[in-house]
Amino acid sequence: MIVKHLDDIIGTAADVDTEGxxxxxxxxxxxxxxxxxxxxxxxxxAELEMEYRNHLETVYCIDGEGEITDLATGLTHPIRPGTLYALDAHDRHILRANKGVNMRMVCVFNPPLTGREVHDAGGAYVLAD
Structure with a gap:
C-alpha cells in the first residue's frame, strides 16, 4: 500500500516549480x-501551450477557473471546479488560468512520469526509458 500526504511532497524533489x-x-x-x-x-x-506527444493526460479541476483551447478545432472550453478534460489524442492545446486566481488540478498521466519532467520546447514531456 502506498500512502502519501501533500505536506510530505512540498519542498522535495517531487515538487516541480516553473514560471507557469x-x-x-x-x-x-x-x-x-x-x-x-x-x-x-x-x-x-498563465497561458501554456502544450502537446503531450508521448503521454495521455486526464485533468480534473478542483479549484480556480480558466479555459482550454483545442488548437486542432479552435474550440475553447471553460474550466471551473468539477470540470474534467482528457487529452485522448495527444491534443495540442492552450491552457489558461484566469488572472488573479490559480487553478488547482489533479492530473493523471499514462505512461507515468518519472517525477522531474518539465515541458520541452514543443510543450511535451520526454518519454522515460
Missing part, C-alpha cells in the same frame, strides 16, 4: 502503478 505551474508528483513511475498522479497549480494568468 507547480506540480506536486504524488504517484510516479517508480511507484509501479502504471500511471502518475500530480496535484498541479496553474498560476494565475
Amino acid at each position: 505551474w507547480t506540480s506536486r508528483r504524488l504517484i510516479y513511475k517508480q511507484d509501479g502503478m502504471g500511471y502518475s498522479v500530480n496535484d498541479t497549480i496553474i498560476k494565475a494568468g
